[in-house]
Amino acid sequence: MTTLLEARYRTVLRLLPAYYRREREEEMVETYVGDLDRDTQDQSRPTLGEVASIAALAVRSRLGAAGAPRPYVLLGSGARLFALAAVLLLAASAVVEPILQLTWSLTRGGAQRRLFLSEFTGHGPLADTVAVAQWVLPLGWTAAYFGLLYGRRRLARTGVLVAALPTLWPLVSSLTGATPIVEPAFVVTLALLAWLPALALCAAHHRDAPAARLPAGTPGVVFMAACVVTGASLVLLPAAADLVWGPANCFVVGALGWLLWTVRRGEPVAPGGALALAVLGLLLLAVRVSAVYPWLGLPEAAGYLGGDLVQAAALALLIVVLAVAGCRELAAR
Structure with missing residues (x-):
C-alpha cells in the first residue's frame, strides 16, 4: 500500500522527464523512504533540500545529461x-x-x-x-x-x-x-x-x-x-x-x-x-x-x-x- 510520503515523493519526481522516471523512479523512491517506518512516513514530507535537488536534476536531465534521448x-x-x-x-x-x-x-x-x-x-x-x-x-x-x-x-x-x-x-x-x-x-x-x-x-x-x-x-x-x-x-x-x-x-x-x-x-x-x-x-x-x-x-x-x-x-x-x-x-x- 502506498504511503502518504511515498505519494508525495512521486508527485515531486514528476518534475523529472518521463525517460528518467522510467529508469530511476522506483530506486529513488526506495532511497527516500526505505529507512522510515510507516507511521513516520504518514507524517513526513519531502524536505526543501530534496525538492531543490530533484528540480536541479530535472534541469540537467532535460538539457543533455548522459543517456538522454535525442530531443533532450x-x-x-x-x-x-x-x-x-x-x-x-x-x-x-x-x-x-x-x-x-x-x-x-x-x-x-x-x-x-x-x-x-x-x-x-x-x-x-x-x-x-x-x-x-x-x-x-x-x-x-x-x-x-x-x-x-x-x-x-x-x-x-x-x-x-x-x-x-x-x-x-x-x-x-x-x-x-x-x-x-x-x-x-x-x-x-x-x-x-x-x-x-x-x-x-x-x-x-x-x-x-x-x-x-x-x-x-x-x-x-x-x-x-x-x-x-x-x-x-x-x-x-x-x-x-x-x-x-x-x-x-x-x-x-x-x-x-x-x-x-x-x-x-x-x-x-x-x-x-x-x-x-x-x-x-x-x-x-x-x-x-x-x-x-x-x-x-x-x-x-x-x-x-x-x-x-x-x-x-x-x-x-x-x-x-x-x-x-x-x-x-x-x-x-
Whole structure:
C-alpha cells in the first residue's frame, strides 16, 4: 500500500522527464523512504533540500545529461551554444566599449577628463558606488567566457551572474522611486539580453554536460575577432551606436560565418546550433526595436535611425535563415 510520503515523493519526481522516471523512479523512491517506518512516513514530507535537488536534476536531465534521448541532447546542445555565443558578444562589448570611452576621455583634454571622472564622484555614496559597479561588473562576461572554455564552470557561473547585475539597477531604482524609467521596453529587453544567457549558462553547462568548446578557432583568437568587429562598428559608425549596436553587429558577422562554415562542412557544426543562434538573434532584434521605437518620426534622429534600421533588417533576415536551417536540421534528425 502506498504511503502518504511515498505519494508525495512521486508527485515531486514528476518534475523529472518521463525517460528518467522510467529508469530511476522506483530506486529513488526506495532511497527516500526505505529507512522510515510507516507511521513516520504518514507524517513526513519531502524536505526543501530534496525538492531543490530533484528540480536541479530535472534541469540537467532535460538539457543533455548522459543517456538522454535525442530531443533532450539537441535541447541541451542548443542551450549551451546560445549561452556561449551570447556571453562572447557581451564579453567583447564589456571590454571594447570602456576602452574606447576611456581613450576618448583621456585624449580630449582636461575638460573631457573631468567630465568623465564626474560620472563617478559627487553624486552621493550610493550613486557613486553604482556608477563604479556598472563600469566594473560587466567584465564578468569576459571572465565567464574564458572560464567556461577552460573548464572553470564555477567561475563562469559566478561571472555571468555578477556581470548581469547592473542591468537590474534601473528596474530597482524605478521601483524605489529614485529614478523613473524613461524607456521601459529598452530597459527590460536589455535586462533579458543579460539574464537569459546567464541563466542558460548556469542551467545548461551543468556537471553532466560535455565540456564547452568553440566550433572553430581558439578562445583567445575568437574573442579578439569579436572585439575587433565590435570596436570597428563603434568607431566607423558612432552616430548609430548604442548599447546593442556593437553586440548586434558582431552577431551578424558571426552568424554569417556560422552559416558559411556549415555549408562548407555539409553538416551542422553543433546539434541545435542554428536554432540557438536564431533565438539569440531574436533577442537582439527585440532590444534593437525597443531602442529605435521611441525615436521613430523624429527628424533630428534620422542619422541615428538609418544605421539601426539597416541593422534590424539584417537581424530579421538572419533569424529567418537560421530558423529555416534549424528546422531542416530537426527534420533530418
